[in-house]
Amino acid sequence: MKPQVGEMAPDFTAMVVEGEKESEISLKSLRGEVVVLVFYPKDNTPGCTIQACSLRDGWDEIKMKARVFGVSADSVASHKKFISKWHLPYPLIADVDKSIATAFGVWVEKTMFGKKYMGMERSTFVIAGDGRIKAVLEKVSPLSHREKLWKLLG
Numbered sequence: 001m002k003p004q005v006g007e008m009a010p011d012f013t014a015m016v017v018e019g020e021k022e023s024e025i026s027l028k029s030l031r032g033e034v035v036v037l038v039f040y041p042k043d044n045t046p047g048c049t050i051q052a053c054s055l056r057d058g059w060d061e062i063k064m065k066a067r068v069f070g071v072s073a074d075s076v077a078s079h080k081k082f083i084s085k086w087h088l089p090y091p092l093i094a095d096v097d098k099s100i101a102t103a104f105g106v107w108v109e110k111t112m113f114g115k116k117y118m119g120m121e122r123s124t125f126v127i128a129g130d131g132r133i134k135a136v137l138e139k140v141s142p143l144s145h146r147e148k149l150w151k152l153l154g
Contacts, residue, residue, distance in 0.1 A: 002105030010103035018091035043082035051142035
């Protein structure tokens with residue numbers, strides 16, 4: 001179940017990749033800042049690349065409003081390649097065990113060509129400095145994501 005606007009965001013600790021560097025991060029350590037968690041299905045897939053590059057292209061404006069993190073179930077090594085290939089200026093969180101996605105209610109059953117499987121729902125959470133959910137963009141299109149996020153960040 002997804003946390004709703006006004007509720008406390010589930011805390012987590014995970015590996016984060018920024019450029020070639022990797023470190024551990026917790027949501028709690030970011031209190032006092034607006035945090036955006038962009039959950040996406042998979043590194044280097046067409047829709048995810050469109051979304052990631054769109055955020056990259058609007059980065060100068062977005063970075064002034066919030067700390068942005070991409071989140072997928074991909075490994076640290078996969079994230080490093082994705083960042084390097086597309087010159088992504090923001091960090092990616094490796095949710096390999098899917099615990100963050102589960103806590104945020106975005107590890108869901110999906111269907112493709114009639115086949116059911118578990119996967120990451122493309123959703124974005126804006127978290128206020130006090131740790132509460134400020135806004136949620138569910139099942140957002142990679143093409144309109146940046147514009148919708150920008151409006152939310154005001």
